[in-house]
Amino acid sequence: MEPRFPGEPLGLIAGGGRLPRIVAETAMARGFTPIVVRIADAIDDDWDGFVGGYFAWGRTGDAVRFMKASGVSRVVTCGTVSRRPDFRSILPSFRTLIMLPTAFRVVRGGDDRLLRNVAAFLKAEGLEPVAVQDVAPQLLAPHGPIAGRRPEAAEDKALFLALRVAQTLGSLDVGQAVVASQERVIALEAAEGTRDMLHRVADLKTRGRIGRGERLVLVKAVKPQQDERFDLPSIGVSTIREAESAGIGAIGVTAGKSLIIDYEALVAAAGEAEIAVVGLAGGDVGQTAAAPHHSDALGEGSS
C-alpha cells in the first residue's frame, strides 16, 4: 500500500507490544505520516517523535475527531489490549456516549475480536480501515521453515493434528490456537487467549498430566472468515518464551495469513530455545512429511 500523496497521514490505533512501532516505522519508510492513537496497553509506551497521544476508552470520540482533524482517511489498528476498560471510571464526552454501545461490543471477547470490531467501528465513522499486512506485508509468515531448528517427525505429526483441529475450530469461529502432541490434543484456546492457554499447558506438564514421550507443538491458525484480514494470528519473541516454558518444541502458523513480529529477535529466541517455527499451508493437513524446505521461503510471504 502506497501513500496517495507524499506524507499522507496514516491513522495508527496502537495497543501494546512491539507490533505498532514496527508498523509505524514501516509506514514512515514508505512515505506515510503516522498519526498515533495510543489505547489500552500502550498507555506507558514511549512514542516520542510521533504525532499523537493516549486516549482513554471514554475519549473514543475525541480520538476519532483527532485523526480526522489530522487529515487521516485510512487507519491501521494493531497491538495488544489485555487491560479491560473500566467503564465506571469514564466521564464520556457526548460524542463518546453515542458510541458506547459499540465500544462495549468492541471490548467483548478479548483482543482478536476487539481489533476486528474496531475496523467495523471505523468504517461507521467514515474512516477506511486497512490491515497491518497492507502497510507491512513483510511481516506475513512464509511457507516452510521460519526460525529455529527443523521439526522432528513426531512434531510434524503433532503440527498437522493441531492444524486440522485449529482449522475446525476456526470454522466454528472459536479460538485460533491449539496445543497438541503426536498422540492427542492437549489444549484448545477459546476466550482465555493464547498466553493463558500456554500457562495451562505448563501447569499440566508440572502436574505430570503430559507423557514423557509426548512432543508438544503450538499451532496458531487463521479463521476462515470474511474479516480475517483484521484478525491475523501473530507470533513474536514472547510467544517463543511462553512456548518454551510450556515445554513446546515446535510452533506452526498459517503461511501468508499470520504475522511474524520482530523477525530477527524471533529467530534469535527460537534458536536459543531450540524451538522449530514453521509456516503451514492448509494443504499441509494430511501430509505426513515435514513442511517443504525452501531456503528462500522468507520472500514468499509478501507475494
Add this chain to the structure above:
Amino acid sequence: MEPRFPGEPLGLIAGGGRLPRIVAETAMARGFTPIVVRIADAIDDDWDGFVGGYFAWGRTGDAVRFMKASGVSRVVTCGTVSRRPDFRSILPSFRTLIMLPTAFRVVRGGDDRLLRNVAAFLKAEGLEPVAVQDVAPQLLAPHGPIAGRRPEAAEDKALFLALRVAQTLGSLDVGQAVVASQERVIALEAAEGTRDMLHRVADLKTRGRIGRGERLVLVKAVKPQQDERFDLPSIGVSTIREAESAGIGAIGVTAGKSLIIDYEALVAAAGEAEIAVVGLAGGDVGQTAAAPHHSDALGEGSS
C-alpha cells in the same frame, strides 16, 4: 444386565467419588456380589461390608489375580482418578512388571482415556469389561428437563451452540466439555479436564472477560466412538457446585449417553443453585439458531 447365577461375583474397579458406591449397591440389589478393587482416589474411601481392598498401581497384577481368584469374570470400572501414580514409588511384582508398559499407556491422558484403556487392558487379561450403564441403567440421562429450572431462551441458544461444538470436538477425539454463551464459545476442554476448565471460566468472569449480557452454559457430550460405552460423560453434585461458581446457568448432557450421579442430591443442588439441567439429543442441534452471532448487541443474544 443380570447375574449368570445368584451372587455372581462382579469385579468393580473403583476410583474416587460417589459413582462406584452407587454401582456397587445397584449390583448387590440385582443379585451380584461386588468384588471391589479400590484404586487411585479410592484409597481413603470407606468400603466396609464389601469384599475387596486397595491396590497401588504397582500391584496391578495382584488386583487382576485377586479378582480371578474371587471368581470374577465380568468387571465394571468407574470413579475418579485425579492422582497420578507415582511410578518411582512402585516395587512392582514380576507379573506387574510385564504389564507396566500397558499401565503407563493407561495412565496417559487423564481419567477418560484411563478408564477406556482399562477396559482394553482387562480384555487382554481374559476378563470381560462391562459398562456402568449395563449394571446401573437408571443412571443414564433422560431427554429433556432433568433438574432445576427450565433454560431461558438465551441459554437454549447457548446450549445448542455448545452441543454443536462439543460434537465437533468429539469427532476429533478431543475433550467432551464446552462452555458457551448465547454469543460465543468461552472454554473448550482438552487434557485439563472439566473441573479445571470451569475454574478457568470463573477466572475469566472475575477478570471481566465475559460480558454482563452473556448467559453461560456447560455442555458435556459423548464422543461418537466405538468405545464410548466405557467413556460416558457424567455429572453430579460437584458439577453443579463448580458450574455455579463459574457463573453457569444451565448444564446440558447427551440424553441416554451420559450418567447422572446421585440424582436426588443433584436435583436438590440444581434447585438450590437455580441451575437448569437438561438432556440433549443430537437432533437438538438442528433446532433453533445454533450459529454464533458475535455482532449481536448486548442482550439481543437471546433473540
